[in-house]
Amino acid sequence: MNWNAWIPLLVVASSLLPGLVIFSLAEERVRLRSTLNLAGALVKLALVGWMLWGVYHGRHYETRLALLPDLELVLRAGPLSLLFVTLSSVLWLVTTVYAIGYLEGSPHRSRFFGFFSLCVSATVGVALSGNLISFLLFYELLTLSTYPLIVHRGTEVARRAGHSYLVYTIFGGALLLLGTVWLYTLTGTLEFTPQGFLNSLGEEHHPALIVIFALMIAGLGVKAALVPLHGWLPQAMVAPAPVSALLHAVAVVKAGVFGIVRVVYEVFGVSFAAELGVTGPLAWLAATTIIYGSLRALFQDDLKRRLAFCTVSQLSYIVLGVAIAGPIATIGGVVHLVHQGLMKIALFFCAGNLAETLGIHKVSEMNGVGRRMPWTMAAFTIGAFGMMGAPPIAGFISKWYLGLGALEAGQEWVILVLAGSSLLNAAYFLPILHRAWFQEPPETWPEERKFGRKETAWALLLPPVITALMALGAGMLASAPFSPLGWAQLIAQREFYQP
Amino acid sequence: MGTVITKIPWGVLLILLPLMGGMACFLWPRIAKILGLVLTFVGVLSVVGLGWQIMSNGVYHHAVGGWGAPLGINLYADGLSLLMLAITALVGFGISVYSSGYFERQHSTRFWPLWLLVLAALNALFLSNDIFNLYVTLEVMGLAAVALAALTGSRDALSGAMRYLLANLLGSLSYLFGVALLYHGFGSVDITTLAVQVKGSPTTWAALGLIGAGLVLKTALFPLHFWLPPAHASAPAPVSALLSALVVKASFYILLRLWLEIFGPLGGDVDTLFGVLGAVAVLWGSLQALRQTRLKLLVAYSTVAQIGYLFLAFPLAMSAGVMAWNAAVYLALSHALAKAAMFLATGNMLRFGGHDRIADLDRVVQRLPLTATAFALAGVSIMGLPPSGGFIGKWLLLEVALAQGQWGLVVIIVLGGLLAAGYVFKVLGQAFTQAAVMHESRAVPASMEWAALLLAFGAILLGFLATPVLSLVGIGSPFGAHEVMP
Numbered sequence: 001m002n003w004n005a006w007i008p009l010l011v012v013a014s015s016l017l018p019g020l021v022i023f024s025l026a027e028e029r030v031r032l033r034s035t036l037n038l039a040g041a042l043v044k045l046a047l048v049g050w051m052l053w054g055v056y057h058g059r060h061y062e063t064r065l066a067l068l069p070d071l072e073l074v075l076r077a078g079p080l081s082l083l084f085v086t087l088s089s090v091l092w093l094v095t096t097v098y099a100i101g102y103l104e105g106s107p108h109r110s111r112f113f114g115f116f117s118l119c120v121s122a123t124v125g126v127a128l129s130g131n132l133i134s135f136l137l138f139y140e141l142l143t144l145s146t147y148p149l150i151v152h153r154g155t156e157v158a159r160r161a162g163h164s165y166l167v168y169t170i171f172g173g174a175l176l177l178l179g180t181v182w183l184y185t186l187t188g189t190l191e192f193t194p195q196g197f198l199n200s201l202g203e204e205h206h207p208a209l210i211v212i213f214a215l216m217i218a219g220l221g222v223k224a225a226l227v228p229l230h231g232w233l234p235q236a237m238v239a240p241a242p243v244s245a246l247l248h249a250v251a252v253v254k255a256g257v258f259g260i261v262r263v264v265y266e267v268f269g270v271s272f273a274a275e276l277g278v279t280g281p282l283a284w285l286a287a288t289t290i291i292y293g294s295l296r297a298l299f300q301d302d303l304k305r306r307l308a309f310c311t312v313s314q315l316s317y318i319v320l321g322v323a324i325a326g327p328i329a330t331i332g333g334v335v336h337l338v339h340q341g342l343m344k345i346a347l348f349f350c351a352g353n354l355a356e357t358l359g360i361h362k363v364s365e366m367n368g369v370g371r372r373m374p375w376t377m378a379a380f381t382i383g384a385f386g387m388m389g390a391p392p393i394a395g396f397i398s399k400w401y402l403g404l405g406a407l408e409a410g411q412e413w414v415i416l417v418l419a420g421s422s423l424l425n426a427a428y429f430l431p432i433l434h435r436a437w438f439q440e441p442p443e444t445w446p447e448e449r450k451f452g453r454k455e456t457a458w459a460l461l462l463p464p465v466i467t468a469l470m471a472l473g474a475g476m477l478a479s480a481p482f483s484p485l486g487w488a489q490l491i492a493q494r495e496f497y498q499p
Numbered sequence: 500m501g502t503v504i505t506k507i508p509w510g511v512l513l514i515l516l517p518l519m520g521g522m523a524c525f526l527w528p529r530i531a532k533i534l535g536l537v538l539t540f541v542g543v544l545s546v547v548g549l550g551w552q553i554m555s556n557g558v559y560h561h562a563v564g565g566w567g568a569p570l571g572i573n574l575y576a577d578g579l580s581l582l583m584l585a586i587t588a589l590v591g592f593g594i595s596v597y598s599s600g601y602f603e604r605q606h607s608t609r610f611w612p613l614w615l616l617v618l619a620a621l622n623a624l625f626l627s628n629d630i631f632n633l634y635v636t637l638e639v640m641g642l643a644a645v646a647l648a649a650l651t652g653s654r655d656a657l658s659g660a661m662r663y664l665l666a667n668l669l670g671s672l673s674y675l676f677g678v679a680l681l682y683h684g685f686g687s688v689d690i691t692t693l694a695v696q697v698k699g700s701p702t703t704w705a706a707l708g709l710i711g712a713g714l715v716l717k718t719a720l721f722p723l724h725f726w727l728p729p730a731h732a733s734a735p736a737p738v739s740a741l742l743s744a745l746v747v748k749a750s751f752y753i754l755l756r757l758w759l760e761i762f763g764p765l766g767g768d769v770d771t772l773f774g775v776l777g778a779v780a781v782l783w784g785s786l787q788a789l790r791q792t793r794l795k796l797l798v799a800y801s802t803v804a805q806i807g808y809l810f811l812a813f814p815l816a817m818s819a820g821v822m823a824w825n826a827a828v829y830l831a832l833s834h835a836l837a838k839a840a841m842f843l844a845t846g847n848m849l850r851f852g853g854h855d856r857i858a859d860l861d862r863v864v865q866r867l868p869l870t871a872t873a874f875a876l877a878g879v880s881i882m883g884l885p886p887s888g889g890f891i892g893k894w895l896l897l898e899v900a901l902a903q904g905q906w907g908l909v910v911i912i913v914l915g916g917l918l919a920a921g922y923v924f925k926v927l928g929q930a931f932t933q934a935a936v937m938h939e940s941r942a943v944p945a946s947m948e949w950a951a952l953l954l955a956f957g958a959i960l961l962g963f964l965a966t967p968v969l970s971l972v973g974i975g976s977p978f979g980a981h982e983v984m985p
Contacts, residue, residue: 023868065963066965066966067891067963067965067966068891068894068895068965068966069965069966069969073963111868133894136885137885137886137890140884140885141885141886143884144879144884148930148931151928151931152931153933154931154932154933155933158931159928159931159932162928162931163924163928166920166924170882170917170920171917173884174913174916174917177894177897177913178897178909178913181894181897181898181901182901184898185898185901185902
């Protein structure tokens with residue numbers, strides 16, 4: 001019995017099975033439900049740690065199940081998969097703690113945590129997929145399992161947001177399906193391969209390949225919130241804070257971006273994609289999204305909406321890093337997959353805390369909030385400076401490598417985009433920080449809940465602080481052996497320098 | 500052990516047991532329910548036995564009473580028949596479990612004899628290899644189905660059943676004329692014999708037209724679908740499930756068989772016509788489903804659309820036979836499971852809330868989580884999203900269409916999925932709204948909820964069984980041996 005062949009499947013199952021059990025639990029079985037959730041998250045983390053250690057020592061972890069006569073469901077732990085799967089499982093654990101605290105006493109919790117677990121299972125499946133059809137399977141599963149989370153509150157606004165989410169994502173999924181099947185009829189394989197598997201196709205197929213690329217990027221771009229396919233994301237803010245946090249940091253949007261990374265590096269191969277001439281337009285699309293997202297964020301008074309447009313903008317750093325098509329930019333893009341996740345999840349946790357503890361939803365209500373909730377706002381400050389790209393926080397590392405990569409690839413215009421975006425980031429984050437720390441607090445908060453001498457409940461306070469510290473650590477310890485940067489370098493090396 | 504199993508004439512049991520059982524139910528209404536449940540379960544076991552037989556000995560032949568064709572009746576089962584029998588047994592068992600909780604005493608005594616009669620006719624149909632027997636089974640099945648659709652005797656049910664009866668009679672008549680022409684022209688009703696003898700003559704073309712039109716009417720392909728929505732929507736829930744999941748598939752199966760063996764090789768542009776009608780059916784059925792305000796009608800129109808998908812395989816099969824037919828069969832199987840689950844779930848909601856107005860369903864959907872799950876899982880398969888049987892079927896169909904550069908069909912297949920998502924989520928969106936409970940509800944027995952849920956699980960599970968199912972359907976190579984790959 002080869003255990004290594006089952007570990008990737010177990011990683012998916014470690015959240016899937018608790019999720020299915022949780023559906024059947026009665027509403028008031030709080031303790032059992034929380035235990036199941038946390039146990040699943042810890043088991044998943046342990047399995048991922050085991051795989052990391054094993055892959056570092058040259059082992060292979062691969063599950064293959066027959067799906068169609070010539071196509072298999074493949075789950076494989078490669079370097080790229082591990083980067084994303086580690087991020088997802090760490091952040092799932094943190095978010096679960098946060099969600100247990102956040103939803104205390106609210107209705108329909110079994111349903112919520114059930115779909116929450118399904119959502120994470122689908123994300124982990126997306127991360128581990130070893131070929132396009134497996135990716136597609138989990139990608140669609142993610143669409144379906146996130147919908148109930150977005151409409152969880154059941155209000156009219158939530159329903160409209162859910163509707164808009166479905167219209168965008170189902171349409172995107174159809175485009176991706178079309179691109180995938182078409183590719184399969186041309187190549188007869190869908191296996192992710194470093195440096196792609198398409199360069200052996202003849203010249204006559206190139207126009208078709210360009211269309212396929214466009215179909216796939218459009219399909220994935222919906223979840224990655226590329227302009228003009230981003231419309232659903234700011235609306236999806238009606239979901240409860242833990243959902244927004246997970247949605248913006250790992251689950252849905254990252255699945256889209258991760259898909260783009262996979263398609264460019266391991267389906268087309270980055271040099272072949274550059275040869276086809278498709279990376280240039282992609283870079284422009286990403287640059288437009290970066291600037292557009294930042295500009296829109298500037299004018300939002302709703303804190304969560306401002307953060308949402310910030311996500312739109314920051315996600316495209318990753319796409320930009322991929323589309324520049326050089327080794328150093330690759331490092332910058334891939335590492336931002338992790339860095340953006342850490343920073344953004346901290347920011348959303350903080351926004352959730354403000355809403356839950358003080359009833360603050362708008363930027364204009366945040367005067368002096370730093371004195372009332374210093375720990376929360378400290379975490380927020382770290383996240384915000386990270387987004388601006390201030391050293392030594394993780395965001396700086398990403399921007400540094402992106403800039404260097406652009407110069408190396410001879411695409412100086414990217415520097416302008418990066419600088420412009422950083423200025424805009426500062427323009428929409430600094431006023432928040434100024435209000436929070438330097439303005440006088442009001443007499444009363446909109447809707448205050450007391451937690452004794454603490455500023456808020458432990459389960460709500462620890463997650464943002466921990467994730468903010470992780471973002472700080474990822475920046476300060478970037479050259480340590482197991483840092484996200486280290487993995488990103490490994491991935492870039494495999495894509496560009498191995499024969 | 501193994502030899503005992505391979506010696507029992509399972510095929511004969513599959514026909515005789517429900518037939519006798521139906522009569523027994525009629526004579527002793529008291530034991531009808533229990534007898535029906537036991538016999539449908541024995542049906543599942545018999546199919547397993549038949550499957551064992553076929554897998555160890557190859558294609559199943561049985562000359563009834565020792566008299567083979569051309570004089571007597573031959574039973575014949577290859578991989579395709581086996582799969583149809585299997586899906587009939589599974590869905591049939593689900594429907595039986597559901598019905599045991601659904602019907603009041605007064606309707607129950609009428610339901611079981613008729614239902615077992617339909618089951619016997621379905622099994623006989625899938626085991627027949629001659630076009631006259633196919634007629635007989637088709638007629639028995641059709642008449643019993645009409646009686647079932649009229650079971651409650653309400654005004655809607657009677658008018659729906661009347662239309663259904665007329666369509667059925669017209670279809671059978673047309674088919675019978677075709678059979679008579681073929682018998683007159685070639686002196687046989689045995690499919691294998693006809694396959695060798697039939698040539699492209701005016702008689703053949705006339706027979707093709709009559710048989711094709713009759714079967715298309717019974718399968719409810721656009722524009723001959725007019726009878727389906729009222730009949731399926733006004734029947735009791737288990738009957739709707741039975742009609743949509745199995746009965747329309749039976750006439751499609753006959754069409755497919757005759758096409759493969761007799762008419763397909765003759766050429767002609769009928770396949771293009773089928774393709775065009777199928778495409779229009781996908782769009783029309785989906786759009787109509789999207790427009791409905793009543794849940795049962797929505798589900799019924801969805802059947803019209805899904806039947807359209809089956810016909811898309813005809814034009815594609817010209818150059819990629821095996822793969823296109825595999826796709827059609829896979830879609831038929833997963834639709835059988837998913838649509839049965841969907842109608843049963845609808846029945847639960849109707850019973851619980853007392854109405855099926857989609858706009859007011861929120862209170863109902865939220866209080867029946869198992870039923871809502873069943874509807875959602877069945878919906879996943881109907882939309883063709885992974886992982887589900889519907890996805891596998893759609894993937895295969897899309898692959899063939901793309902490989903042949905049939906862009907029109909590609910667009911239809913994708914668009915049909917999007918529209919299906921539209922009407923499925925129109926219902927599922929209700930599950931999450933905030934609505935106070937304000938009506939008197941009627942409890943739904945657990946057996947009814949679980950029957951729907953397990954059938955829906957089956958449709959999802961089918962998404963992981965493509966390899967064994969497709970190797971089963973290849974036994975006796977019903978689609979011809981030549982595999983054409985691009």
